[in-house]
Amino acid sequence: MDRNSNSYTFLFAVILVAVVASALAFAATQLQPAQAKNVKEEKMQNILGTVGISTSRDSAQVLFDKHITQRIALGADGKEKPEVNAFEVDLKKELKKPVEEQSFPLYVADVEGVKYYVVPLRGKGLWDAIWGYVALKDDVNTIKGAVFDHKGETPGLGAEITQEWFRKRFEDEKILDESGNFIGVSVAKGYQGGDNKDDNAVDAISGATITGDGVTDMISERLKNYLPYFKENTNVKVAANL
Structure with missing residues (x-):
């Protein structure tokens, strides 16, 4: 040729x-x-991070098995779905389903005898998906810790949700009011509450209003689906106002 x-x-x-x-x-x-x-391993690191356990990927499996005592998949009614592997639930796919058909993963942690409930989060930021985990103390009201991540938020603005200083704003914030009604936690622009942990709000990131609103909506939309379970399985007063 x-x-x-x-x-x-x-x-x-x-x-x-x-x-x-x-x-x-x-x-x-x-x-x-x-x-x-x-x-x-990164998923395990993030879950453990919400309850104050920092670990390398090499140690993630060992510490996860030690401190995560239950992995539960729930239905929208708060009932357990034993046929579903909670760790393998993909929230990206679940959010495309009607709420009543979704599975809601829940991780129960034990750290030095103290129980925590870790809830996976997923929502939408300015440009693309945002996600994370939030851990509630055993009163299912007070946030122990939170971890956030994103696919394409703006560096220096919305992308700052991954930073420790932003995550720390959520520590000890409440998600319920005094009557047990679900409020969530708002990322509020121009927040003037200082260190008030009972006002269901944290200070927003300057210049990242839409990403902050996405975090607010994500926390609210995901956590409210766990209220039926908390109401039936804890001694805490939860109104479960869905």
């Missing part, structure tokens, strides 16, 4: 594309187990 012909050039390009595609597919297949392991 004439190497200067168009047919030779076309054939060479086809073969080259096929070889590169095959190499990339092989590499992706080989890397899948490692990628899945990294995702799993």
Whole structure:
């Protein structure tokens, strides 16, 4: 075949594309187990982080097994769904379903004899998805800790939800009022409450109003689905006003 012909050039390009595609597919297949392991360990790190346990990925599994005493999947009615593996529930997929068909993962942690309830979160920021975890103390009202992450928020603005100084604003905030009615926690622009932990609000990030609203909505939308379970399975006064 004439190497200067168009047919030779076309054939060479086809073969080259096929070889590169095959190499990339092989590499992706080989890397899948490692990628899945990294995702799993990062998820464990985040869950543990909400209850004050900082760990490397290498130690995440051991500490997760030690401190997470229950992994529960709930229905919208607050009843357990034993057929569902809570750890494998993908909130991205669940949020596409009607609420009554969704599964709601819940992790029960024990740290030095103190019980915490860890709830996964997912919502929408300015540009794309935001997500995280929030841990409630055993009064199912007071936040122990929170972790947030995002897919594409603006660096220096909405992306700051991942920073420790922002996460700490949620510590000891309440999600219920004195009557047990669910309020949530608002990320409030121009917040003047200082260190008040009973006003159901934290200070927003300057210049990131839409991302802050996304965090507010995410916390409210996700946590309210756990009220039926908390009402039936704890001694705390929860109005479960859905």
